[in-house]
Amino acid sequence: MTTAPALDLARCESCHTRFLPADGPCPKCGSTHCVPYSSSGVGKVLASTELLYPAAGWSAPHRLVLVELADAVRVLAIVEGSLPAAGAVVEVHRDGDVYRARPEPSA
Amino acid sequence: MTVHVASVGMGRFGKRSEGLIALATEAANLALEGVGRKPIDLLVVGTMFSSGPYGREAILPRLAGVLGLESASGFRVDSSSGTGGMAFHAAALALETGGFDRALVIGAEKMTDRSTAENTKDLSASLHMSEVAAGATMPGLAAIVASRYLQRHHLTSHVCDVSTVHARAMAAANPNAHFQKAVTLEEAATSRPVALPLRLLHCSAMSDGATAVVLEKGKGPATVLGLGQGFDALRIVDREDLTSFAATRVAARRAYEAAHLTRKEVNVIELHDAFSPFSMITLEDLGVCGPGEALGWFEKGWVGLNGRLPVNPSGGVVGRGHPVAASGLAEIAEVALQLRGEAGAHSIGNRPKVGLAQTISGIGSHNFVTLLGREGA
Numbered sequence: 062m063t064t065a066p067a068l069d070l071a072r073c074e075s076c077h078t079r080f081l082p083a084d085g086p087c088p089k090c091g092s093t094h095c096v097p098y099s100s101s102g103v104g105k106v107l108a109s110t111e112l113l114y115p116a117a118g119w120s121a122p123h124r125l126v127l128v129e130l131a132d133a134v135r136v137l138a139i140v141e142g143s144l145p146a147a148g149a150v151v152e153v154h155r156d157g158d159v160y161r162a163r164p165e166p167s168a
Numbered sequence: 169m170t171v172h173v174a175s176v177g178m179g180r181f182g183k184r185s186e187g188l189i190a191l192a193t194e195a196a197n198l199a200l201e202g203v204g205r206k207p208i209d210l211l212v213v214g215t216m217f218s219s220g221p222y223g224r225e226a227i228l229p230r231l232a233g234v235l236g237l238e239s240a241s242g243f244r245v246d247s248s249s250g251t252g253g254m255a256f257h258a259a260a261l262a263l264e265t266g267g268f269d270r271a272l273v274i275g276a277e278k279m280t281d282r283s284t285a286e287n288t289k290d291l292s293a294s295l296h297m298s299e300v301a302a303g304a305t306m307p308g309l310a311a312i313v314a315s316r317y318l319q320r321h322h323l324t325s326h327v328c329d330v331s332t333v334h335a336r337a338m339a340a341a342n343p344n345a346h347f348q349k350a351v352t353l354e355e356a357a358t359s360r361p362v363a364l365p366l367r368l369l370h371c372s373a374m375s376d377g378a379t380a381v382v383l384e385k386g387k388g389p390a391t392v393l394g395l396g397q398g399f400d401a402l403r404i405v406d407r408e409d410l411t412s413f414a415a416t417r418v419a420a421r422r423a424y425e426a427a428h429l430t431r432k433e434v435n436v437i438e439l440h441d442a443f444s445p446f447s448m449i450t451l452e453d454l455g456v457c458g459p460g461e462a463l464g465w466f467e468k469g470w471v472g473l474n475g476r477l478p479v480n481p482s483g484g485v486v487g488r489g490h491p492v493a494a495s496g497l498a499e500i501a502e503v504a505l506q507l508r509g510e511a512g513a514h515s516i517g518n519r520p521k522v523g524l525a526q527t528i529s530g531i532g533s534h535n536f537v538t539l540l541g542r543e544g545a
Contacts, residue, residue, distance in 0.1 A: 114307070117285065
């Protein structure tokens with residue numbers, strides 16, 4: 062079994078919201094008093110789409126999934142390869158300004 | 169409130185040869201004729217796109233000049249696809265609380281001479297930049313919402329097809345609608361994929377068009393009974409629920425409370441189905457039925473012109489077309505026409521006493537609900 066790489070998140074000290082990316086203010090209350098922490102990046106697909114006309118700079122088909130990580134943090138991630146079904150377990154990692162999802166190695 | 173819609177002006181939505189100013193002027197003149205060109209002391213104009221070859225940058229003084237309204241005060245508003253709703257609310261509140269007596273409100277957009285890529289980029293300005301950076305577009309995020317809604321309620325994309333068939337059937341009776349031809353379930357289900365589960369016929373079209381209304385102090389056949397608006401997180405990942413628009417729920421609650429009404433007293437609804445499943449979600453958010461139950465209302469024919477609660481008799485955004493800044497005002501205008509008995513071939517079976525218009529900005533980040541009613545009805 063492969064160990065999943067860590068995904069950086071943050072927890073707001075003011076309103077306790079957990080979020081990513083970890084390097085910004087709290088998206089809920091705007092507080093900058095936030096504590097970073099790491100997650101496995103493993104989560105469950107809540108919704109998905111395949112775009113035939115993605116935003117500029119991306120080629121079609123472009124596949125996106127909405128993933129719910131532990132602690133109910135959600136992230137919109139790009140999928141390479143086939144689109145996972147709702148409920149599928151994926152592993153999310155950061156790639157510059159975006160997040161990418163791939164099937165969990167042990168899944 | 170003591171403000172009412174005294175007249176409505178609307179040109180045809182669709183691919184038009186005229187520019188933005190001409191489209192806005194056409195609708196404005198129709199509305200002004202409707203009140204016998206009585207004096208206007210407030211001009212509120214909504215457009216979304218802020219640059220381009222149509223004088224968008226200076227649309228207020230241009231329109232004031234063309235319409236002979238140089239003595240009026242003016243504001244321009246922008247709330248992406250909710251612009252028309254925001255323009256109406258701003259004007260109604262200015263009349264109710266300020267020193268104005270009669271307002272001309274215009275929502276107008278020119279889209280069909282721009283490429284799909286240009287329009288997609290500009291429409292994406294109403295989304296969160298991190299989601300656009302991941303390749304998302306307006307249809308892409310709408311598809312995520314649709315996907316979640318279908319999965320949560322164990323439904324299929326048949327929901328989208330049913331909503332589209334309804335919209336196009338209604339639009340076929342509206343001479344101002346972009347689309348004049350009804351479509352079948354099969355045509356909707358096999359149309360070109362855009363952002364699955366959404367296909368071409370599930371998505372609103374990029375249209376040219378304008379709507380105008382004259383709002384006056386006082387009461388009349390289309391009196392403003394209640395206004396409500398609500399916000400939700402711009403980033404869809406920050407929302408508590410994707411199978412419902414919190415901004416609509418808040419806006420509806422505020423409007424119902426302001427009007428001292430419940431949804432059971434509403435006789436007609438014009439809602440913002442920028443993407444066909446949004447009509448189902450919105451019907452549920454307005455309290456018409458429970459979560460996941462809206463499909464039944466469509467399939468039983470309860471939302472038809474002669475149904476128990478007609479929905480989108482104009483054809484809605486999917487059928488009427490979507491000149492983005494005009495759509496929100498067109499929704500309110502349609503309710504006003506129904507109340508005033510001026511809707512022609514798309515009049516609902518029984519002339520309503522109370523109507524509701526709902527408008528969405530972006531993917532539900534700032535929504536508006538407007539309740540109008542026949543005074544004394």
